[in-house]
Amino acid sequence: MSVSEIEKYGKINNMYKVFLDIDESSESNVKPMLTNIASKWLELPNGFLASNTMDGDEIYIPNLHMINLVIGN
Template sequence: MQFSLFIEAINLEETKKFLEDFYKFAVKYGVSYSVTNIEKYWKIDEMYTISLEVDKSTRKNVKTMLSNIASKWEEYPDDLLASKTMEDCEIYIPNLYMIVVYI
């Protein structure tokens, strides 16, 4: 299982600070992961993407964590999506613009 996080950040340092806070958030729900990539998002200024690989042993805890990330999720055959641009979707984590969960 992989996550793609789209973060509103002006630089890499701000992105890393977000990642530290997200790590604390994930630990609270018993989810562990490894960071596989961090890069500036080429389509939107002041946005970075972070790719995460969720540890297999903690995948059972992801569902609970996701309900505390966003109020609404769109379900597709191979992934889940929550975004600030979705109607009636509230993202509970500051600076998180969008998250895609690849199942």
């Protein structure tokens, strides 16, 4: 997995969109990797969401308040 692009999220100050490229052979490792980022994930039809405003969710990366992982385009 590698970072392919970082851009400011125009709607909210100090927020950024980070785009990751995930090798097809690593796709099955995405769920286990998520447990290293946050304690609780909401599974969406096209990805995953973790937020420190969700009940019982703890994000382990300092200053990261929400992550929305979209699978595909």
